[in-house]
Amino acid sequence: MGDQDAARRLSPRRWRILLYLAQHGSASTRDVALVCAVSRLTAHRDLVWLHEAGLVHRDRSPEDRTHSWWYGVTAEGTDVLRRALTASGRSVPLRLGQRPSGKADALLFLPLVEVSRRNPGRCELFQWLATMETSSWLRQHDLAQVRADGYGVWLQDGRCLWFLVHVDRGPIGDVVSEHERPASGLGGLLVGYRRADRLVPVGVVLLIAQDAEREERLRADLLREPLRNAVATTRQQLLYRYWPDDQLWQVPGESGRRRLVEVGSWPHHVTMPLPPPTS
Structure with missing residues (x-):
């Protein structure tokens, strides 16, 4: 099947799948079913069609x-x-x-989408930007020094939380001594905020540590030198075991953990920016 013929036969849902894969990298049938709010069988049929049309590839x-x-x-x-996109005037x-x-897609985006599907009318992932779009949004706010893995807007129980998320990728460098491993690379998650001379326009900065020891190091660092923004931490193990809107998030200086929607707030004297458009 030629490209032009395949393009003419693409349904709106198949366009959405194609754009999702182009912006987020690889995905499973389950991921596509979640994003498109369809059954796995429907997602499988669409992906097989796109594969046979030569528009997607697949691997095991x-x-x-x-x-x-x-x-x-x-x-x-x-x-x-x-x-x-060009023909329709879109960028x-x-x-x-x-x-x-993106690591943030697997740890936060897709699970929050599933929580939204399981609790219609009570909560919703209203907005999500992948890493590239998040960087572009930060540059628009003159915050190019901040590097984040994703941007989201979460609605739950009548409350709204704008957030940026950062995923700890572990020790930096090929040779890291054992005593340096718990803290190696963590400073890079925070350096952009400490260079900024103002609040980043979100309600909270979410930091996902690789393990419990590295999360503890992050909290200790934030207690010594707090950020201007509200911050909450968790670790990957907790996100693998529980839903991300649960009581997994810890604010530095507190002993317990809060639900996601409870970890941030927005100063009343600041105008909250409108969410950037999604694809």
Whole structure:
């Protein structure tokens, strides 16, 4: 099937799947079903159609015991998207079709989407920006020195939380001594905020540590030198075991953990920026 013929036959949902893969890297059938709010069978059929049309490729990880397919957009699929976006007058996102999967997507975005689906009318992930779009949004606010893995707007029980999320990727460098490992690379999560001379326009900065020891180091650092913004921490193990809106988030200086919607606030004298548009 030629690219032009495939493009003409794309349904709105298949366009959405293609754009999601081009902006977020690889995804499983379950991921696509969550994002599109359809059954896994429907997502599977759409992905098979896109694969047969040459717009997506699929692979199985040899380390995955479930032998699940992981899908990504092809060069042909990216070109179809680029032409369609240009023809409709929409901007083409940076590095479209060339992005790796984001850690924040797996740890926060997709689980929050699932929480939203399980609790309609009570909570909703109203907004999410992947890493590239988050960087662009920060530059628009003259905060290019801040590097974040994602931006979101979470609604729950009549409350609203704007947040930036950072994922700790572990020790930095090929050779890190054992006593340096618990703190190696953590400073990079906070340096942009400490260089900023004002609040970053979100209600809270979320920091996801690799493990309990590194989360404790983060909290100790934040107690010694607090940020202007409200901050909350958690660790990857907790996000693998529980839903991310649960009581997993700890504010430095507190002993207990709070629900996600309870960890931040917004100063009344500051005008909250409108969420940037989504794709």
